[in-house]
Amino acid sequence: MEQPDGFLHTSLTVQGGVPLKGTVSASGSKNSALPIMAATILLDGETELTNVPYLSDTIMMSRMLNALGIRAEFHSNKRFKIRNSGRIKPIAPYELVTAMRASFFVAGPILARIGMAKIPLPGGCAIGARPINLHLKGFEAMGAEIRLEHGFVFLKANELHGAKINLDFPSVGATENIMMAASLAKGTTIIENAAREPEITDLGQFLVKAGAKISGFGTQTIVIEGVERLNGTHYDVISDRVEVGTLLIAGIVTKGDVTVKNACVDDSEPLIQKLKESGVDISTGPDWIRVKPNGELKSTDIVTLPFPGFPTDMQAQMMTLLSLAKGTSMIQESIFENRFNHAHELKRMGANIKLDHNKAVIIGVNSLSGADVKITDLRAGAALILAGLAAEGHTNVFGLNFLKRGYENLPGKLRELGAQIEEQST
Ligand code: EPZ
Numbered sequence: 043m044e045q046p047d048g049f050l051h052t053s054l055t056v057q058g059g060v061p062l063k064g065t066v067s068a069s070g071s072k073n074s075a076l077p078i079m080a081a082t083i084l085l086d087g088e089t090e091l092t093n094v095p096y097l098s099d100t101i102m103m104s105r106m107l108n109a110l111g112i113r114a115e116f117h118s119n120k121r122f123k124i125r126n127s128g129r130i131k132p133i134a135p136y137e138l139v140t141a142m143r144a145s146f147f148v149a150g151p152i153l154a155r156i157g158m159a160k161i162p163l164p165g166g167c168a169i170g171a172r173p174i175n176l177h178l179k180g181f182e183a184m185g186a187e188i189r190l191e192h193g194f195v196f197l198k199a200n201e202l203h204g205a206k207i208n209l210d211f212p213s214v215g216a217t218e219n220i221m222m223a224a225s226l227a228k229g230t231t232i233i234e235n236a237a238r239e240p241e242i243t244d245l246g247q248f249l250v251k252a253g254a255k256i257s258g259f260g261t262q263t264i265v266i267e268g269v270e271r272l273n274g275t276h277y278d279v280i281s282d283r284v285e286v287g288t289l290l291i292a293g294i295v296t297k298g299d300v301t302v303k304n305a306c307v308d309d310s311e312p313l314i315q316k317l318k319e320s321g322v323d324i325s326t327g328p329d330w331i332r333v334k335p336n337g338e339l340k341s342t343d344i345v346t347l348p349f350p351g352f353p354t355d356m357q358a359q360m361m362t363l364l365s366l367a368k369g370t371s372m373i374q375e376s377i378f379e380n381r382f383n384h385a386h387e388l389k390r391m392g393a394n395i396k397l398d399h400n401k402a403v404i405i406g407v408n409s410l411s412g413a414d415v416k417i418t419d420l421r422a423g424a425a426l427i428l429a430g431l432a433a434e435g436h437t438n439v440f441g442l443n444f445l446k447r448g449y450e451n452l453p454g455k456l457r458e459l460g461a462q463i464e465e466q467s468t
Contacts, residue, residue, distance in 0.1 A: 054439040054453060056430030057462035058412055061335075062298035064459045066289055068305050069095040069450040070120060071282040073355075074241040076144045077218040078248050078279060079103045082124040083112065083151035084225060085252045087274035094122040094279055095450040098443070102142040109135045110148065126274065130155050136162045136193075142447075143172055147215065149197060150177070150223035153186060159197040163190070168419040170378040176213045180220035183207045184227050204229025204268060212237040212262065212348045218245055224266035225254040233264040239349040240309040244280045251275045283309040284355045285449060286331065288424045291359045292456055293333045294322055295366060295432035300459055301332040312352045316342060316360065320367055341369030341406060346377050358384045358425035364404045365393035366432060373402045384422035387415040391429050391437070409434050417441035420448040427452065431461055 070093035080103065082089045094100055096116060104122070107114035113125040130152060139145040143164035152159040166172045174195070178188050181197060183205035189196040204227055209216055217237040222245075224231035236242070238260055246259030252275045255267040286305045293300025294317070307314075307326045314331070317324050323336035341364060346354040354377040364371040365388055375381045382402055385395045391413050394405040412435030417423035423445040430437030442465070445452060453463045 052442045052465055052467045054427065054442060055464045055466065056427060056437045056439060058430055058433035058435055058437065060296060060431070060460055060462055062293050062296045062300050062431070062456065062459035062461055065301040065303055066455050066458050067303050068281040068286045068289070069093070070279040071095070071241060071244070072097060072099055072448050073214075073284070074244040075100050075279045076103050077147045077222070077241065077245045078277065079107065079114070079122065080147035080151055081222050081245060081249060082107065082114070082126060083110065083130060083148060083155055084222060085126055085272045085274045086128055087126065089124040089126070089274040090276045091122040091124070092120060092276070092278045093281070094120050095282065096120060097450050098447045099142050099144060102138055103145065106134060106138045106145050106148060109138060110152065124274070132156055132158045133160045134162065139164055143167060144215070146174060146177065147219060147222070149195065150181065150219035153181060153197045153199060154202055154223045154226040157199050157201070161195045161197070163193050163195055168383055169381040176209050176211065176216035177219045180207045180216060180233070181223060184223060184231065202227035204231045206232045206234070208234040209236060214239050214242065217242055217264070221246065221249070221256065221259070221264060221266060224268060225249050225256065225272060227268040229268055231266045231268070233266070234262065236262050236264045237348060238262060240280060240283060240306065248277045251277055280309070281306050284353070284421070285452070286310055287313045287356045288359050288428070288449070288452070289455060290317070290331060290333050291363050292428050292431055292459070292461070294339070295363055295428055297335045298459070299332070299334045301330055303330040305329060305331050307331060312350055313356055316344060316352060320363065339363065339367035339406070341367045341371040343372045345374040348377070354378060354381065355421055357381060358421040359428055361385060361395070361402065361404060362388065362425045362428045362432070365395065365407060365410065365429070367406045369406055371404045371406070373404065375400045383418040384425040387422070387426055388429055390415060391433055393429075411435055412437040414438045414440065417444045420444050424449065424452065427456070431456070
């Protein structure tokens with residue numbers, strides 16, 4: 043399939059002041075699909091994944107699998123097929139790992155499959171240094187020798203064995219990488235202080251369906267009993283809770299009436315609680331969430347935390363909402379050290395935000411004004427588009443390549459709800 047057109051450097055022109063109305067469907071979760079795609083390295087034979095979002099990060103992961111010797115390709119309507127002959131190459135290409143740091147998810151599976159791996163050190167990104175020390179701590183505990191040189195991580199283990207690993211921080215990626223490696227290790231691995239995000243549960247359920255013996259995913263203690271082999275299977279990826287939240291906030295800030303279907307309501311519970319505190323009229327069904335106008339938005343305070351706390355991936359979008367809420371709100375970003383880049387651009391649109399290290403104090407304003415803004419990271423980009431939808435006048439949003447990494451056609455979905463958004467190639 044040809045690549046989405048977002049790979050060119052394109053920009054958006056967003057016309058503000060149009061209340062969004064209607065129903066839109068959530069795509070599959072990027073942050074669940076990526077580790078699950080990496081986990082197919084562990085599985086022999088054919089695997090078919092459905093509800094995989096077609097976006098630049100999943101395309102990069104597909105390229106990574108092909109580079110490692112696994113036949114992987116997208117088919118129509120978000121089906122992703124993998125054929126793993128078991129002949130896995132140990133080296134992950136530099137240009138793919140640096141293009142997408144989530145490529146580091148292949149480290150654990152390659153190490154577990156063939157006993158060695160050479161992976162470029164993933165770089166940092168706009169929101170932080172993004173270290174991998176906890177991933178490496180887990181591999182070492184399971185018996186891997188680790189060497190860092192020339193910008194690569196060299197991993198070697200004749201046989202991975204079970205271990206008890208206590209994570210200093212409930213890292214999503216470290217939990218996933220260790221869980222994958224431990225699936226084929228000899229013996230039992232216990233991960234204490236594990237991450238509890240819904241994407242961890244989705245990966246755990248996928249691995250169990252392929253024959254892994256794992257319990258406790260979704261809690262802070264995960265127990266993995268290694269098995270001899272894992273077999274290809276079929277799996278449907280969960281919906282993307284960040285896309286769901288982003289679409290809901292688009293409805294809220296435009297004073298519209300928006301329903302997002304194919305949503306997992308439980309996964310969005312931390313956000314739903316905060317939206318209710320902000321005075322939003324929100325209702326839910328088995329697989330949908332609806333927001334309707336309900337007078338003025340109210341200020342509230344947010345602290346981003348590991349799940350089930352408020353998700354850091356919704357922090358930027360909430361800052362846009364709170365910029366328009368009556369009163370003073372405070373956001374504390376506790377997960378990443380530099381995740382307020384969107385605040386500077388929101389201020390150029392008239393938002394009243396004061397930053398102090400990892401705290402932002404937001405004093406609500408009556409309206410934002412359209413401006414030329416640039417995207418610096420994925421969720422900041424979403425926040426600026428939401429601000430453009432709410433602002434007076436029009437907003438030109440530059441740097442869409444970031445957006446295309448993590449949203450499967452966000453502009454198109456907003457247009458389905460009546461948004462006036464034009465895309466231009468720059
Ligand atoms: C995942 O990143 C997500 N990405 C992120 O989503 C998300 O923001 C993050 O989890 C937190 O929920 C994917 O799943 C592909 P972490 P990850 O390891 O695994 C520190 C998006 O917008 N840390 O939980 O990298 C780290 O510095 C992206 O979709 C270590 O210190 O997140 C950070 O401060 C952005 N050592 C904190 O933990 C380590 O070895 C959270 O990182 C690993 C992490």
